[in-house]
Amino acid sequence: QVRLVESGGGLVQAGGSLRLSCVASGRTFSRNAMGWFRQAPGKEREFVASIMWSGGMTYYGDLVKGRFTISRDNAKNTVYLQMNSLKPEDTAIYYCAAHIRGDHYYASSYTDWGQGTQVTVSS
DSSP, X not given: OEEEEEEOOEEEETTOOEEEEEXXXXXXXXXXXXXXXXXXXXXXXXXXXXXXXXXXXXXXXXXXXXXXXXXXEGGGTEEEEEEOSOOGGGOEEEEEEEEOSSOTTOGGGEEEEOOOEEEEEEO
């Protein structure tokens, strides 16, 4: 099992930036990648980005490409999500997750989830 703890959420104006962090502990070696998802009220959980622990290959959802950047620090077992040019529609709870197998874009490919951190973008 992998324990994930997110931080860095908050309230920001449109056009602003935030950086989320996710610290992983436990059996992190058994997971090959980390991802970020988000869920807004009344909507389904949506893929944001993911990154491989080894090699650093990244994947992004269409709505965040060019604005968000995912990165990792293997020594700290930490994954980051740098969010720039934020829009009100980015408002959601952001979840960190550990990928085990399958398509990175599907939540079912992830086995461990953090508690989430709220991001609110005001217009």
